[in-house]
Amino acid sequence: xxxxxxxxxIENNIKKINDIHDNISKKSNEITAKIEMLNKKxxxxxxxxxxLLAFQNKIIHNELVYLNNHRxxxxxxxTSMLITSSENITLMALSVIxxxxxxxxxxxxxxxxxxxxxxxxxxxxDIIHNLNLINNLIIHIREYNKELTETIKNSNLHCNxxxxxxxxxxxxxxxxxxxxxxxxxxxxxxxxxYTNKILEQNQNMILLKFVS
Numbered sequence: 640x641x642x643x644x645x646x647x648x649i650e651n652n653i654k655k656i657n658d659i660h661d662n663i664s665k666k667s668n669e670i671t672a673k674i675e676m677l678n679k680k681x682x683x684x685x686x687x688x689x690x691l692l693a694f695q696n697k698i699i700h701n702e703l704v705y706l707n708n709h710r711x712x713x714x715x716x717x718t719s720m721l722i723t724s725s726e727n728i729t730l731m732a733l734s735v736i737x738x739x740x741x742x743x744x745x746x747x748x749x750x751x752x753x754x755x756x757x758x759x760x761x762x763x764x765d766i767i768h769n770l771n772l773i774n775n776l777i778i779h780i781r782e783y784n785k786e787l788t789e790t791i792k793n794s795n796l797h798c799n800x801x802x803x804x805x806x807x808x809x810x811x812x813x814x815x816x817x818x819x820x821x822x823x824x825x826x827x828x829x830x831x832x833y834t835n836k837i838l839e840q841n842q843n844m845i846l847l848k849f850v851s
Contacts, residue, residue, distance in 0.1 A: 641824070642763050642767050642823060642824070642827060643764075643767065645824070645827040645831060646759060646760055646763045646827060648831050649717070649759075649831055649834055650759070650760065652831070652834035653710075653834060655838055656709065656713075656834065656838065659706065659841055660706045660707070660710070662851070663706070663847070663851055666699060666850075667696055667699045667700060667703065670692050670696045670699070671696060673689075674689045674693060677689050677692075695850050698846065698850045699850050702844075702850075702851075706841075713830070713833070713834065717759060717826075717830050718755060718759055718762070719755070720826055721753075721763065721766070722755055724819065725753045725762055725765055725769075726753075727819060728769045728819050729750055729751075731769075731773060731812075731815060731816070731819065732748075732772050732773050732776075735776045735777075735812055736750070736772075736776065738780070738808070738812075739776050739779055739780065742780060742783055742805075748772055748776070749772075750769055750772065751764075751765040751768045751769060752765065753765045763823075766823055770816065770819065770820055773812070773816050774816060776812075777809055777812055777816065780805065780809050780812075781806075784801075784802060784805040784806060787801065787805075
């Protein structure tokens with residue numbers, strides 16, 4: 640699935656945002672140290688000379704707050720939305736596995752679950768695993784339907800609607816599978832755009848370049 644590439648792009652953008660934050664923070668620390676150093680020179684009376692430095696630091700702190708707010712939004716919101724999708728997909732996988740046990744008498748397949756404490760990459764990998772599991776189960780049902788239809792036909796058994804009913808079940812599962820897959824894809828696409836816009840906006844911040 641493309642989910643892996645998409646989440647990697649988001650993670651790379653987050654790293655770039657964190658690097659920007661760290662660089663601004665270093666500049667703030669540098670200014671703070673310079674203010675403290677100048678203020679210690681009591682005999683030279685340089686207090687007045689540090690006023691603009693203090694003002695510069697206030698502007699930088701404002702930019703740090705701005706980036707921190709976006710980092711919080713990214714981490715909390717993306718994790719929360721992915722967890723919701725993961726839970727829905729997990730419930731669907733459980734339902735389809737139960738259905739397969741009724742039809743094929745197969746053993747339980749391993750379902751992976753996520754929590755809010757997990758890293759974003761782990762949540763996405765769990766989603767990919769469970770979606771692949773559901774897709775494989777759809778294939779199993781269709782194979783079973785094909786074999787059963789042949790058996791009924793060869794045995795002259797009057798069960799004319801069975802093929803259509805099983806295909807209807809597959810079609811319903813497939814629709815829900817595609818919905819969940821599309822929801823996750825659109826979510827990741829949105830956060831790629833969002834994090835790109837943060838980086839783009841930062842590059843065009845004339846005031847930030849002035850103070851840093």
